[in-house]
Structures are given as structure tokens and as C-alpha cells.
Amino acid sequence: MTDQRPTILITAPFDDVAAAALGEYAEVIRIEPTLAGDSLAARGLEAELGRANVIVAELDVVDGAALDLAPNLQLVVSCRAKPVNVDLEACSVRGIPVATTPGRNAEVTADLSFALLMATVRHVSASERWLREGNWTADDVFEPYERFRGIGLGGRTLGILGGGAVGRRVLRRARGFGMNVLVYDPFLPADAFGDEASVVPLDEVMAGADIVSVHVPLMPETEGLLGARELALMKPDAYLINAGRAAIIDEDALMEVLREHRIAGAGFDVFYREPIGRDEEILALDNVTLTPHIAGASDDVVAEHSRLAAAAIAAWRAEDSIPSVANRAALETAAA
Incomplete structure (x- = not known):
């Protein structure tokens, strides 16, 4: 210059x-x-x-x-x-x-990812809709207590796919809630996070986590990373969160798992077609929490x-x- x-x-x-x-x-x-x-x-x-x-x-x-x-x-x-x-x-x-x-947008994406995780496991969106629709009545004042029972995070295991900028920040938030953390990232050594998390193979994350959160970048090697085989490894009471890229998860395999309630639930901020069409099946499922790709909206x-x-x-x-x-x-x- x-x-x-x-x-x-x-x-x-x-x-x-x-x-x-x-x-x-x-x-x-x-x-x-x-x-x-x-x-x-x-x-x-x-x-x-x-x-x-x-x-x-x-x-x-x-x-x-x-x-x-x-x-x-x-x-x-x-x-x-x-x-x-x-x-x-x-x-x-x-x-x-x-x-x-x-x-x-790494910090705010980590914020939204964790907010989506919490909203999913504690049924925040579903309970708000139920409340706004006037379903809480004096006839059964304790109905929401039974209907929307969720899990706590302390002592649970979070599986993070991708130990990059967003994944590292989600890890930090998870540790603040007393969670154990497993990370899948083939580019990181096993001790990359010291005592904070264990870097392990993908199958170990999918089988061992109570909640799996997706943060790997989308590239040819990661497109469809989670297919029918990988999703089948998840516990029946586990949750799946994706505020990264929809194509990381095979669409047909995902919809089958959700449709058949093979896992406890899921939360998504990203979709295979955006904006999502009004007739998309996922909008009708009662076991998912959805936000319109707002992770970076800050x-x-x-x-x-x-x-x-x-x-x-x-x-x-x-x-x-x-x-x-x-x-x-x-x-x-x-x-x-």
C-alpha cells in the first residue's frame, strides 16, 4: 500500500x-x-x-x-x-x-445449540403451545407435570460431533451443566481436551451419549455421516440436536427414526430444504423441536x-x- x-x-x-x-x-x-x-x-x-x-x-x-x-x-x-x-x-x-x-458466529451458534438442546429435552416449545392453546385447566392442575416430564443434564453424557469452533464452545457450556462429554473428531488426538472431554470414535459417541449434538462442517466426507446404521446405535431414550448442517444426517434414515419414535426426541435449526415447506412431514411430528435457522441471528x-x-x-x-x-x-x- x-x-x-x-x-x-x-x-x-x-x-x-x-x-x-x-x-x-x-x-x-x-x-x-x-x-x-x-x-x-x-x-x-x-x-x-x-x-x-x-x-x-x-x-x-x-x-x-x-x-x-x-x-x-x-x-x-x-x-x-x-x-x-x-x-x-x-x-x-x-x-x-x-x-x-x-x-x-461460533459463540451465538453454541448458545442457540444449547438452548435448542434444553428446549428439546425439557419440552419447552411443546409445553408453551399446550399452554397457549388453553389446555391447562383446574380439572387437572398437575397435568403438565406429567405430560412434559424431561431429563436433567447433570451427570448425563453429551456427544459432540465436531471439535471445532462451535463444538468447543458447546463443550464448555455442557461442562458448566455438569455433563460428561464425548467428542468425535478424526482430526483431534484423544487427549485434545484433557479432562474436559474424551475424543472417541463415532460409534462410541452415538452409542454412549444421552444427547448427540452435530457440529461437523459440511463437506463431501461428512455428507450423510449419520445414516441408518449410526442412528440405530443411539439409545432409545437419547436425543439428537442439529444446529449445524442438515445434510450431515441422511434424511430418509432420520425421518424413519423420528417417525417410529426410536429415540426420545430431536431438535433442529437446519433443514434439507430452506425455507421448509408447509407440508413437510417433520412439522407434524410431536417429538421434535424446530427453529427456523436462527443460530447466527444476533x-x-x-x-x-x-x-x-x-x-x-x-x-x-x-x-x-x-x-x-x-x-x-x-x-x-x-x-x-
């Missing part, structure tokens, strides 16, 4: 304090975010794109058409864990690094991805190694 003030175009939701800090050494152009997920080239930002040295985007797509309008662009920051809104190949061809914001996520984006921009400006560059290998190959 030269001493000239760079121009930063921000179309993602962004923290005011972080934006002000960037403004101390750069011209910051903030555009109202949209949920459309269209190309930046379609937003009428030709002048802004033409001046931008840095683009920070979350849902807006930075594709070839947008890049063609940004001849001065030197850095793209995708406010996502994976830059699904950016054409990596097109950026690499132009020599533009693409930074990401990994772990931006202002704290905006603050965190703003912090990570600002750090990437600061490293770029200082000509240091930019953290979490998604196309680093392609750029290094092109430079060789």
Missing part, C-alpha cells in the same frame, strides 16, 4: 465503531445492506465500485461482473466463514485476495465479523500476511 487513503466499500451489516476506526485511515463508503443476494453489479454502484480498493460484503455477490466494475480493487472481505458469495477463481485471476471471517455476529474484517484490512494496508485468505494457494501459484 502507498500512503494514499484507500477506499473501502462496505455493503455488509457493519459495526459503527469498527467503521469509524477504518475511517481514520481510509475513505469508508457504507451502503445499506439488502437480503437479495444479487451481484454487486446489479445494485447501481458503478461509481463506488470504480473507486473501491476494498469490498466488504456478506450477502451481495462479488462475481465477475462486479469485478469488471472495480478496476482498483485489491482486497475482498467476505463476511462469511466460507466465501460462498465471492467468485474465488475470478478474484484469483485478477490477483485479488479474498479474506473470510471464520468463527464469526447483532453480536455483526460486531464479530466487523472486527475480523477490520483486522484483515489492517493487515492488507500494512502489507502483512492477511488472515484467513480463501484463495491464498491460487494466488501463490499465480505468483510463482
Whole structure:
């Protein structure tokens, strides 16, 4: 970088304090975010794109058409864990690094995962619906006490699939509730968590846990990780929680297990088709707790991805190694 003030175009939701800090050494152009997920080239930002040295985007797509309008662009920051809104190949061809914001929603996703776990095992959603429908009467004042009996967490075993950013945070919450923890993660050694948890094979987690919570990343190796065989290992009084990615669990196998009540219940924040259709069978099942993919729905996520984006921009400006560059290998190959 030269001493000239760079121009930063921000179309993602962004923290005011972080934006002000960037403004101390750069011209910051903030555009109202949209949920459309269209190309930046379609937003009428030709002048802004033409001046931008840095683009920070979350849902807006930075594709070839947008890049063609940004001849001065030197850095793209995708406010996502994976830059699904950016054409990596097109950026690499132009020599533009693409930074990401990994772990931006890890804390709040762990919060929601544990909230979903507790709501499931204590029948929170079902009992609230029952109450709102006017079912609690003086004829049987103790009916909910019997109808919605759940399990406590102290001394129970939580099985965590995936010991990454979210899984580690769920582990910490589980230990706070006095739970024992088993972790499946083929990339971690058995003693990765010391006395806090045991890293064991998948089958041991599925068979030994009272509650299984899914936090592995979705990739070809993990798609359908839990099929009919793995689900059959679960205890009949165990629970399954998924606030990660739906495709980790085979859909047909899952629906059969839930339909036949082979486990005590399940809680899901993610679905195979989103938004979920009104006629989906899972909506009619009485042994599941459902939330509409809200794990990352928090202002704290905006603050965190703003912090990570600002750090990437600061490293770029200082000509240091930019953290979490998604196309680093392609750029290094092109430079060789």
C-alpha cells in the first residue's frame, strides 16, 4: 500500500465503531445492506465500485461482473466463514485476495445449540403451545407435570460431533451443566481436551451419549455421516440436536427414526430444504423441536465479523500476511 487513503466499500451489516476506526485511515463508503443476494453489479454502484480498493460484503455477490466494475480493487472481505458469495477463481485471476471471517458466529451458534438442546429435552416449545392453546385447566392442575416430564443434564453424557469452533464452545457450556462429554473428531488426538472431554470414535459417541449434538462442517466426507446404521446405535431414550448442517444426517434414515419414535426426541435449526415447506412431514411430528435457522441471528455476529474484517484490512494496508485468505494457494501459484 502507498500512503494514499484507500477506499473501502462496505455493503455488509457493519459495526459503527469498527467503521469509524477504518475511517481514520481510509475513505469508508457504507451502503445499506439488502437480503437479495444479487451481484454487486446489479445494485447501481458503478461509481463506488470504480473507486473501491476494498469490498466488504456478506450477502451481495462479488462475481465477475462486479469485478469488471472495480478496476482498483485489491482486497475482498467476505463476511462469511466460507466465501460462498465471492467468485474465488475470478478474484484469483485478477490477483485479488479474498479474506473470510471464520468463527464469526461460533459463540451465538453454541448458545442457540444449547438452548435448542434444553428446549428439546425439557419440552419447552411443546409445553408453551399446550399452554397457549388453553389446555391447562383446574380439572387437572398437575397435568403438565406429567405430560412434559424431561431429563436433567447433570451427570448425563453429551456427544459432540465436531471439535471445532462451535463444538468447543458447546463443550464448555455442557461442562458448566455438569455433563460428561464425548467428542468425535478424526482430526483431534484423544487427549485434545484433557479432562474436559474424551475424543472417541463415532460409534462410541452415538452409542454412549444421552444427547448427540452435530457440529461437523459440511463437506463431501461428512455428507450423510449419520445414516441408518449410526442412528440405530443411539439409545432409545437419547436425543439428537442439529444446529449445524442438515445434510450431515441422511434424511430418509432420520425421518424413519423420528417417525417410529426410536429415540426420545430431536431438535433442529437446519433443514434439507430452506425455507421448509408447509407440508413437510417433520412439522407434524410431536417429538421434535424446530427453529427456523436462527443460530447466527444476533447483532453480536455483526460486531464479530466487523472486527475480523477490520483486522484483515489492517493487515492488507500494512502489507502483512492477511488472515484467513480463501484463495491464498491460487494466488501463490499465480505468483510463482
